[in-house]
Amino acid sequence: xxxxxxxxxxxxxxxxxxxxxxxxxxxxxxxxxxxxxxxxxxxxxxxxxxxxxxxxxxxxxxxxxxxxxxxxxxxxxxxxxxxxxxxxxxx
Numbered sequence: 001x002x003x004x005x006x007x008x009x010x011x012x013x014x015x016x017x018x019x020x021x022x023x024x025x026x027x028x029x030x031x032x033x034x035x036x037x038x039x040x041x042x043x044x045x046x047x048x049x050x051x052x053x054x055x056x057x058x059x060x061x062x063x064x065x066x067x068x069x070x071x072x073x074x075x076x077x078x079x080x081x082x083x084x085x086x087x088x089x090x091x
Contacts, residue, residue: 018064020088021072022055027091028076045077046087 022039025032030043030051038056045051053075064072070081078084 015066016064016069016088017061018055019061021064021069023091024076024084024088025051025053025055027087045075046083047077047079049077051076 018038022032022041025041028043028046028051030041030045032039032041034040035054038054040052040054042052043050053072055072073081073084076084078087
């Protein structure tokens with residue numbers, strides 16, 4: 001599995017595919033439902049809060065734009081990009 005982020009000093013620049021993001025949602029136990037432009041994921045996130053996000057499945061291998069990925073990471077309940085990266089790499 002590819003690394004999900006690139007380290008520059010103490011900062012992490014998020015990079016990853018829509019497919020990897022879906023993998024994390026599945027590992028968190030979120031339920032998926034067909035949405036208008038992809039799969040809608042609902043359930044309890046990493047921090048115990050409810051999550052409801054839509055991931056464009058037709059773009060599976062494409063990279064998620066940095067800003068969008070950062071928003072997804074926060075929405076999924078991770079405190080930081082590093083915490084998300086560590087979770088992904090543990091799968």
